[in-house]
Amino acid sequence: MSDRPVVLINSNRMKPAIAPLALDYVAGSLRRGGFEVRLIDLCFADDSSQALREGLAGVEPLLIGVTFRNTDDCYYPSCAFFVPELSELVRQIRSLTSAPVALGGCGFSVFPVEIVNICKSDFGIIGDGEEAFLRLARALSGNKDYHTLPGLVWRQADGRCVLNPPQPPAALDVSPDRGLLDNARYFREGGQGNVETKRGCPMSCIYCADPVAKGRQVRCRPPGQVAEEVESLLKQGVDVLHLCDGEFNIPHDHALAVCREMIRRGLGQRVRWYVYCSPHPFSDELAVAMKQAGCVGVNFGCDSGCDRMLAALGRSYRADAIRDAVQACQTAGITVMVDLLLGGPGEDEASVRETIEFARQLDPDRCGAATGVRLYPGTPLADTIRRQGPLSTNPNLRGCVEDNDSLLRPVFYFDRRLGDDPGSLVCDIIAGDERFFPPPRIRDATNYNYNDNRVLTDAIGRGMRGAYWDILRRLADAR
Numbered sequence: 001m002s003d004r005p006v007v008l009i010n011s012n013r014m015k016p017a018i019a020p021l022a023l024d025y026v027a028g029s030l031r032r033g034g035f036e037v038r039l040i041d042l043c044f045a046d047d048s049s050q051a052l053r054e055g056l057a058g059v060e061p062l063l064i065g066v067t068f069r070n071t072d073d074c075y076y077p078s079c080a081f082f083v084p085e086l087s088e089l090v091r092q093i094r095s096l097t098s099a100p101v102a103l104g105g106c107g108f109s110v111f112p113v114e115i116v117n118i119c120k121s122d123f124g125i126i127g128d129g130e131e132a133f134l135r136l137a138r139a140l141s142g143n144k145d146y147h148t149l150p151g152l153v154w155r156q157a158d159g160r161c162v163l164n165p166p167q168p169p170a171a172l173d174v175s176p177d178r179g180l181l182d183n184a185r186y187f188r189e190g191g192q193g194n195v196e197t198k199r200g201c202p203m204s205c206i207y208c209a210d211p212v213a214k215g216r217q218v219r220c221r222p223p224g225q226v227a228e229e230v231e232s233l234l235k236q237g238v239d240v241l242h243l244c245d246g247e248f249n250i251p252h253d254h255a256l257a258v259c260r261e262m263i264r265r266g267l268g269q270r271v272r273w274y275v276y277c278s279p280h281p282f283s284d285e286l287a288v289a290m291k292q293a294g295c296v297g298v299n300f301g302c303d304s305g306c307d308r309m310l311a312a313l314g315r316s317y318r319a320d321a322i323r324d325a326v327q328a329c330q331t332a333g334i335t336v337m338v339d340l341l342l343g344g345p346g347e348d349e350a351s352v353r354e355t356i357e358f359a360r361q362l363d364p365d366r367c368g369a370a371t372g373v374r375l376y377p378g379t380p381l382a383d384t385i386r387r388q389g390p391l392s393t394n395p396n397l398r399g400c401v402e403d404n405d406s407l408l409r410p411v412f413y414f415d416r417r418l419g420d421d422p423g424s425l426v427c428d429i430i431a432g433d434e435r436f437f438p439p440p441r442i443r444d445a446t447n448y449n450y451n452d453n454r455v456l457t458d459a460i461g462r463g464m465r466g467a468y469w470d471i472l473r474r475l476a477d478a479r
Contacts, residue, residue, distance in 0.1 A: 001462065002035070002062045002065045002137075002140075002141035003036075003210050004036075004037045004060055004061060004062040004141075005035070005036040005037065005059065005061055005062065005176075006030055006036070006037050006038070006061060006062055006063050006064075006065065006137055007037075007038050007039075007040060007055070007056070007061040007063075007064045007065070007099070008023045008026065008027060008037060008038070008039050008040070008064075008065045008066075008067070008180070009040045009041075009042065009052075009055075009065065009066045009067070009089075010023055010039070010040070010041045010042055010043055010067055010209050011066050011067060011068055011069075011085070011086055011089055012042075012043060012067070012068075012069045012070070013042055013043055013044060013045075013048065014070070014073075014212055014450075014451050014452065015189075015452050015453070015457050016189065016190045016191055016450070016453065016456050016457050016460055016468070017043050017044070017186050017190040017194065018069070018186070018190055018194070019183055019186035019190065019194055020041075020043075020067050020069065020105075020384060021169065021194045021195075021244060021314065022067050022104065022105055022129055023039065023065075023180055023181065023198060023428065024173045024177075024178050024179070024180050024181050024183075024366070025069055025130055025175065025196075026065065026104075026129045026133050026357070027039070027128070027179070027180035028130070028174065028175025028176075028177050028178075028179070028180075029115065029130035029131065029133065029174075029175060029242065030133065030134055030137060031175075031179075031209070032118075032256075033134045033137070033138065035062075035134075035137055035141075035278075037180060038055070038059070039059075039180050039181065040052060040055035040056070040089075041181070042089075043186075044185065044189070046306050047091075049092060050092065052089070052092055052096065053096060055321075056093070056096045056097050059097070060097070060099070061097060061099040062099065062137060062140055062141055063099060063100055063102060063136065063137050063140055064093060064097070064099050064100070064104050064135060065101075065103075065125075065129075066086070066089065066090070066093075066101060066102070066104070066106060066121075067101050067103075067104055067105040067106050068082075068086055068103055068104070068105040068107045068108040068115070069106055070082060070107045071083055071107040071110065071111060071115075071408065071410075072105075072409070072410045073121065073451040074374050074410070075370075075451065076308070076371070076374075076398060076399060076410070076412045076414075077440060078451070079399050079400065079409075079410045080451060081409055081410060082107075083115060083118060083119075083408065083409075084413075086103075086115070086119050087119045088120055088121075090103075090119040090120065090121055090195040091120075094120075100122040100123060100140065101121045101122050101123070102117060102121065102122065102123035102124060102125055102133070102136060103119065103123070103124045103125070103128075104124060104125035104129045104133070105129075106214070107213075107215045107341055108124060108125075108126075109126045109127055109212070109213040109214070109375055110209050110212050110213050110377065111377070111406065111408050112124045112126050112153045112161075112163060113153065113163055114406050114408045115408075116155070116161050117161060118152050120163065121256075122154070122155060123152060123153060123154050123155075124152070124153035124154075124165050125151055125152065125153070126151045126152075126153060126163070127151055127166040127168060127213065127214060127215055127398060128151070128166065128168050128169070128214075128219075129201065130150040130173075130174060130175075130214045130238070131169070132149060132150065132166070133150050134154060136149060136152065140266070144453050147162075147164075148162045148164065149164060150164055150165065150166050150167035151164060151165075151166035151167070152164045158458065162172075162348075163478060166215065168199070168200070168215050168219055169219060169292075170217075170219065171219055171220060171221070171222075172196075172199055172219040172220060172260045173221070173222075173225070174196070174225065174229075176220060176225050176226075176228040176229035176231075176232055177232055178229060178232045178236070179232075183233060183236045183238050184236050184237045184238065185357045186238075187236075187238040187240070187359065187465075188460075189457075190460065191240070191456070191459075191460035191464060191465050191466060191468070191471065192240050192241060192274070192465060192466060192467065193238035193239075193240065193241045193242070194234075194241060194242055194243075194244050195226060195229050195230060195233070195241055195243055195244065195273075196221070196243070196245060197220070197221055197223075197226045197243060197245050197248065197255070197258050197285050198218055198220045198221060198245050198254060199214045199215070199218070199219050199245075199252070200214050200215045200216060200217045200218040200219050201214065201216065201246045201247065201250070202216050202217070202218055202250070203247070203250070203278070203314075203316065204314045204316070204380075205303075205313060205314045205315060205371045206312075206313055206314040206344075206345075206379060206380040206381040206384075207313065207314075207344065207374070207376070207379055207380075207381045207413075208374070208376075208379065209248075209374075209376035209378070209379065209460060210246045211378075212376060212377070212378040212379065214246070215236050218250065220251070220254045223254075223257045223258045223260070223261035223262075224251075224261055226261070226262075227258075227260050227261045227262050227265050227267060228322060230262065230267055231265070231267070232270055234270060234271060239252045239271050240271070240272045240273070240466055241268060241271060241272070241273040241274070241466040242273065242275070242467055243273060243274070243275045244275045245275070245276065245278070246276060247276060247277060247278040248275040248276060248277050249277045249278055249281060249282055249286060250278055250281070252281040252282070252283065252286060252339055255286060255290075256285070256286055256289055258293075259286070259289035259290050259292070259293040259295075260289060262293040262294060263289065263292050263293050263366060267293065267294055268291075268292050268293045269294075269296040272292045272294055272295075272296045272465075272466070273294050273295055273296065273353075273465035274295070274296065274297040274298070274299070274466065274470065275290070275295060275297075275298055275299070276298075276299050276300075276301060277299070277300055277325070278300070278317070279300050279302050279317050279321045279322040279324075279325040279326075280316065280317035280321040280325070280395045282321070282324070282325040282369040283328065284328045284331070284332075286328075287328040287329050287332040287334060288332050289332070290332070290334065291332040291333055291334055294419070295334055295464065296335060296466070296470075297334065297336075297337065297338070297467050297469075297470050298329050298335070298336055299333040299337040299338075299339060299469065300325060300326065300336065300337070300338050300364075301339045301341075301346075301465065302315075302317075302322045302338055302339065302340070302341065303315060303341040304340060304341070304342070304351070304355045305319050305322065305338060305340075305354060305355040305356075305357070305358025305359055305362075306319070306351040306354045306355050306358070306437060306462045307319055308351060309344065309346060309347060309351050309355070311345050312339070312344060312345055312346040314380065315336045316446060320357060321337070322362070323361075323362060326338065326362050327368065328365060330363075334471060335365045335473075336362075336364040336365050336366075337364060337365065337366045337367070337368065337467070337469045337470070337473075338359055338362060338364040338366075338367045338368070339367075339370070340355060340356075340368060340369045340370065341360065341370055341373060342355065342369060342370065342371045342418075342420050342422070342426055342439075343371045343372050343373060343412075343413065343414040343415055343418055344373045344413060344415065345381070345384075345396075345413065345415060346379075346415065347415040347417065348415065348417040348418065349417070349418065349425065350474060352418070352425065352426060352429060353429055356369070356426070356429045356430060356436075359436075360433065360435075363435075364435065365435070365470075366436075366437060366469055366472075367435055367436045367437070367468065368436075368437045368474045369426050369430060369436050369437065369438055369439055370439055371414065371418075371422045371423050371426055371439040372398070372412035372413065372414050372422070373412060373413040373414075374410060374411070374412055375397075375407050375411045375412070375413060376407060377406065377407050381413065382407060385397070385413070385428060386405075391405070391411060394431065395416045396413055396414060396415055396416050397411055397412065397413060397414075398411070398412050398414055399411040399412045418460045421441060422439070423438075423439040423440050423441045426438065427439065427441055437469070437472070450468050453468070455472070455475070456468055456471060459471050459475055
């Protein structure tokens with residue numbers, strides 16, 4: 001085993017601060033494998049270049065891992081793009097050490113070859129990083145061949161990239177220790193902790209990058225391991241969490257088992273947590289168990305209240321399922337957020353009006369009304385768009401449509417039937433209903449985008465905790 005440490009770097013500097021969960025998980029795997037792990041966390045650094053120099057001073061790493069969570073802020077009209085910052089970070093690392101650099105994270109896993117080529121890193125890890133990163137470290141420490149490692153992106157002598165398909169395990173086994181990060185500081189400055197109970201999504205939504213980044217095979221963690229991780233965070237003073245699953249209730253029985261284990265350990269009285277859920281499958285039994293286990297808020301990313309649009313977006317449920325799921329949470333005493341995604345293929349003013357009226361009837365605590373669908377490679381929507389010809393000639397697209405065939409820079413789909421300013425159309429239909437987070441109008445880019453949101457960071461600094469939509473809700477209700 002090498003006596004040289006593995007250095008893990010958090011490149012994400014977005015505020016409010018979100019703990020880089022993957023680094024805690026990868027560090028746990030490396031430490032169990034016998035490696036020393038050091039962290040350089042740039043999130044809180046006043047001067048990231050200086051923090052990098054200080055973190056690498058006097059160190060000869062075996063391997064440097066850099067997590068890259070978001071390629072952009074996924075929000076129109078800002079289209080904030082973060083890959084150039086990552087490329088500059090890799091350049092600075094190169095100037096300070098000859099250690100090989102491996103990139104990973106959700107954002108990276110959607111565009112692995114493009115990002116490796118731009119950043120000129122030695123390696124990349126697609127999807128689950130715990131086992132893949134450990135195997136790479138072992139290969140490098142023993143001067144063994146790494147070229148066939150599953151999930152590895154590597155560069156040939158001529159500079160071209162090779163992508164080895166990942167082979168995710170059937171079950172997710174992740175160390176619950178959470179000992180690398182300063183989770184208490186992330187809680188103070190980010191307002192919530194984070195835990196993952198599973199990975200992978202088998203759903204067929206036409207636009208979603210989750211199956212691209214995390215795979216379609218669902219890998220569930222043992223409920224006891226999830227509960228142990230919650231207890232580990234509680235010991236660090238973190239008692240408000242957001243579960244990071246794409247859809248907590250898929251599969252339904254695993255979500256129920258996690259809740260029951262948390263109830264058995266008495267965690268429902270010690271922790272508050274928020275979660276993303278699909279409207280189907282969802283049950284009254286699950287809502288009650290979630291509440292007893294400490295759940296205080298659910299975000300249903302249901303997209304639409306129009307059955308025609310739900311079908312067009314590849315959703316497996318219809319409006320009745322949304323209504324039943326929201327009612328189950330309301331009956332159980334759980335705060336409800338409903339997120340809409342307006343402007344996809346087939347959207348028109350009639351379907352928007354139907355959706356907004358449906359949301360009003362649901363009477364959730366809050367409803368997000370985002371416009372524009374981000375295009376990602378490997379999704380059915382992106383495949384359809386590419387068959388229609390060049391991005392620059394497609395009247396339904398906005399954003400970076402020139403010289404961007406990979407879709408790395410943000411491109412958004414807005415059905416042209418919504419006109420030149422879809423945000424204004426949706427705002428006019430919402431008509432000031434304070435339950436809605438409206439989309440931005442072209443003339444007014446105020447929004448509930450979480451990237452560098454001063455309202456949120458100030459509220460968290462004053463001691464507010466919870467999901468960001470719920471903090472914004474409570475701030476508005478207190479006015």
